[in-house]
Amino acid sequence: MSQRFVVQVGDPILRKVCKEVKNFNGELAALLDDMKTTVRAEDGAGLAAPQIGVDARVVVVDVEEGFFEFINPEIYYTKGEQVGPEGCLSVKGKQGTVVRPEKVKLVYRDRTGKKHKLTAEGFFARAVCHELDHLDGVLYTDKAVEIYDIDAEGRRIANKADAEGRRIANNTENNQ
Numbered sequence: 001m002s003q004r005f006v007v008q009v010g011d012p013i014l015r016k017v018c019k020e021v022k023n024f025n026g027e028l029a030a031l032l033d034d035m036k037t038t039v040r041a042e043d044g045a046g047l048a049a050p051q052i053g054v055d056a057r058v059v060v061v062d063v064e065e066g067f068f069e070f071i072n073p074e075i076y077y078t079k080g081e082q083v084g085p086e087g088c089l090s091v092k093g094k095q096g097t098v099v100r101p102e103k104v105k106l107v108y109r110d111r112t113g114k115k116h117k118l119t120a121e122g123f124f125a126r127a128v129c130h131e132l133d134h135l136d137g138v139l140y141t142d143k144a145v146e147i148y149d150i151d152a153e154g155r156r157i158a159n160k161a162d163a164e165g166r167r168i169a170n171n172t173e174n175n176q
């Protein structure tokens with residue numbers, strides 16, 4: 001198991017519609033193990049294969065409910081709506097507000113090729129939607145109603161105009 005390099009926005013692999021997995025073999029198992037190592041090292045909630053440069057419909061999701069491996073996943077039911085912040089390991093230094101379904105049901109294969117169904121709600125549903133979008137070349141920044149800069153701790157940075165305004169106001173005060 002080794003940590004892989006996470007490609008950043010601008011890399012064409014992030015815009016590809018990824019290929020379905022046909023062979024549930026050792027190569028797939030090794031990919032999944034590397035994805036787990038990588039998502040944990042990067043402290044992410046999920047990772048899609050194209051983010052490490054692999055053209056395959058494979059994602060991992062690492063949330064409160066557990067660690068999940070989804071191969072050839074498809075959402076077949078959605079319900080409700082949630083509005084919340086979202087980031088991406090391939091779009092460093094930014095976060096956005098994205099509208100997602102509150103609940104999704106998906107069908108997927110595990111690493112042995114066995115078919116499963118699963119229901120995800122809340123943040124888990126958001127993570128599933130975000131990762132599955134990656135398999136179709138879609139980034140959250142395409143859907144976000146707002147995108148903003150964050151600092152290393154993930155805190156929102158006020159936009160430059162606001163920061164500049166405060167600086168000028170402070171200087172004015174100091175000058176008086």
Ligand SMILES: [Zn+2]
Nearest residue numbers: 087088089090
């Ligand atoms: Zn992402």
